[in-house]
Amino acid sequence: MPEGPELHLASLYVNKMCDGVVFTGPVRKSEVSKSPDVPFTCEAYRITAASRGKEVKLTLTPVKSDAPKQRVKAGQAALPMDIVFRFGMSGYFRFTSEDEVPKHAHLRFHSKEKPCRVLSFVDTRRFGSWQPNGTWQPVRGPCIMFDYKSFRENVVSHLSDRAFDRPICEVLLNQKYFNGIGNYLRAEILYRLNIPPFVPARTALEGLGSEDVYESDKHVKQEIEHSKTSDTTKRKVVKEEMGDLLRLCHTVPLEVVHLGGKGYDPEKADYSDFKAWLKCYYVDGMKSIRDHNGRTMWFTGDPGPMAPKDSKSKKAKKRTKTDDDHDYTNKKKLTRSRSEGTAKKKEVKKEIVTNTPKKDKVVCSKEARPKRIQPAKVNRPRREISSTARSRKSSSVESTEGSQRRSSRVTRQSSK
DNA sequence: CGTCCACGTCTAC
């Protein structure tokens, strides 16, 4: 569940599920977890949650005992404790009966109820972490969703920071300035504004003020009025109605919050709404490329001037068994760390790739094929797209794709 | 069976 919206939804989930619930005893950690023990135990306490960017804070609050003079036993907490969580790639909270505690539940809080229930921090990959008596990480900036004004000011007032020398798509993952933005959000945000992902961040941001001019309804209305005059201004106005880049860093994540559900999580039944909301990330017809940190950037149109060049010499590699093969070389493994000695063989490239749905029947081999996210259970007709879109650099392809793709994003079900 | 990929940080050369 991991970008800003999912973290916030997690906090709402905890507050809703644990409202009125009394917990008891020690906080329990799984054997395998490397995160710190949580030195808190209490006969009766409550749990509340809050989020900020990509962190969630749980507050454990001891409940006053009915027994008037009851003394707190040694080791029992009398004061509240905050625990700050980061979710890594797979963290989330679940509140279940004791026998339905999910696999990979690494921190657990047990209720005092008769059939006891358990609030679990579940994290399959264990990239997540928590800090007892923790605070929001000081190096992380203001929340893009709930500290919008501060977030904006923090970016605008630090544009001279060398951090903004990087491509905009990479800077959007810098939590010092964009606390809450993650890989799907950066793609969705830049896509909405048609900003090439690899333009210098400072270029994409300069000129934006710390005041959000789109905030005012009056302003928007004026623009709308104005738009009736000419067709050319219309385009621009439509864009302005949405707001500038910084505003979208706020509003786009909030759209996900308002979708409800659990946001990004392919395993979820209610994942289909989220998937339908995506316009670019992992969508058929969109292009993708690895950024300088090895993260996949989804976009359409021009990649921008700072796109990783990478060796494009790979062409030589065209070899292949059956006829045409598209270089297969361009799979780019990236991060394939283990056993790198052996992995050295193939040069792997990193070229722009278009996410093209394959036909069920043919096409078996090559073609860098991004895998699709397992769909909840949507079954729709697949749309035909010319394969091999590779090398279709900055053409104006996207408009058509952009308007149609909605109808067909599906998994490549390779029926055999 | 093996390879590749995934919503993110961290820290070591």
Add this chain to the structure above:
DNA sequence: TAGACCTGGACGG
């Protein structure tokens, strides 16, 4: 700027 840290699903053979 690479690895490291992890598990597991989708595919390919």
